[in-house]
Amino acid sequence: MIRIDIKNISKKYDEKSVFDNLCESFEAGKVNVYMGPSGCGKTTLLNIIAGLSGAHDGRVVFTDEISGKEKTRKDIKFSMIFQEYRLCENMTTLSNVMFACKRKQKSHAMELLEELGLKECAYEPAGSLSGGMKARVAIARALIADYDVMLADEPFTGLDDTTKRSVMECFKKMTKDKTVILVTHSEDEKGFFDGEDK
Numbered sequence: 001m002i003r004i005d006i007k008n009i010s011k012k013y014d015e016k017s018v019f020d021n022l023c024e025s026f027e028a029g030k031v032n033v034y035m036g037p038s039g040c041g042k043t044t045l046l047n048i049i050a051g052l053s054g055a056h057d058g059r060v061v062f063t064d065e066i067s068g069k070e071k072t073r074k075d076i077k078f079s080m081i082f083q084e085y086r087l088c089e090n091m092t093t094l095s096n097v098m099f100a101c102k103r104k105q106k107s108h109a110m111e112l113l114e115e116l117g118l119k120e121c122a123y124e125p126a127g128s129l130s131g132g133m134k135a136r137v138a139i140a141r142a143l144i145a146d147y148d149v150m151l152a153d154e155p156f157t158g159l160d161d162t163t164k165r166s167v168m169e170c171f172k173k174m175t176k177d178k179t180v181i182l183v184t185h186s187e188d189e190k191g192f193f194d195g196e197d198k
């Protein structure tokens, strides 16, 4: 299980500063809910953690909670749910999900699609799906991958309350003991993952 410490990260776009000496800690083996106003840099931080974007100063430290040893980014398997989904629109729902796992996991992929209410559209091109369906395909693809750290950028946005509840249950079950950073604007989601939800 990997713990993530953000140590004095500074980031600018041109001359505009997004972070100046940011420090944060994300605990190993749990869903860490990360909230903040629009534009404060949540997506930027996830990209820096994943190595998709650089920081001007500071470090991201990954620590194996069991051994206490520091890990390099290349030793860690990341899974990401992008805010804008980033699906392959001309591939089917199933192919998008299979893209992240081994061929022999097809039955597992179908089970997951069924659990997320996507079984009926398994063979539809992702580009033809509604926004809420695309959101669930992005979730399924991220959940089925082999990963140590999951970076999830507002994954449940656009889902109706009932669907969201069952998708969050599935997400909670499948990310058990993994290090997850969940970006959200929703107090309900925070309550659900922090265990305050009844």
Ligand SMILES: Nc1ncnc2c1ncn2[C@@H]1O[C@H](COP(=O)(O)OP(=O)(O)OP(=O)(O)O)[C@@H](O)[C@H]1O
Pocket: 013, 018, 036, 037, 038, 039, 040, 041, 042, 043, 044, 045, 083
């Ligand atoms: N590629 C870029 N070039 C220039 N500025 C950028 C770029 N990406 C992000 N920014 C700026 O950095 C700041 C943080 O953006 P970011 O997308 O990380 O915010 P966010 O907290 O994820 O917002 P939201 O809640 O709306 O998704 C914003 O002011 C944004 O305009």
Ligand SMILES: [Mg+2]
Pocket: 042, 043, 044, 083, 153
């Ligand atoms: Mg964002």
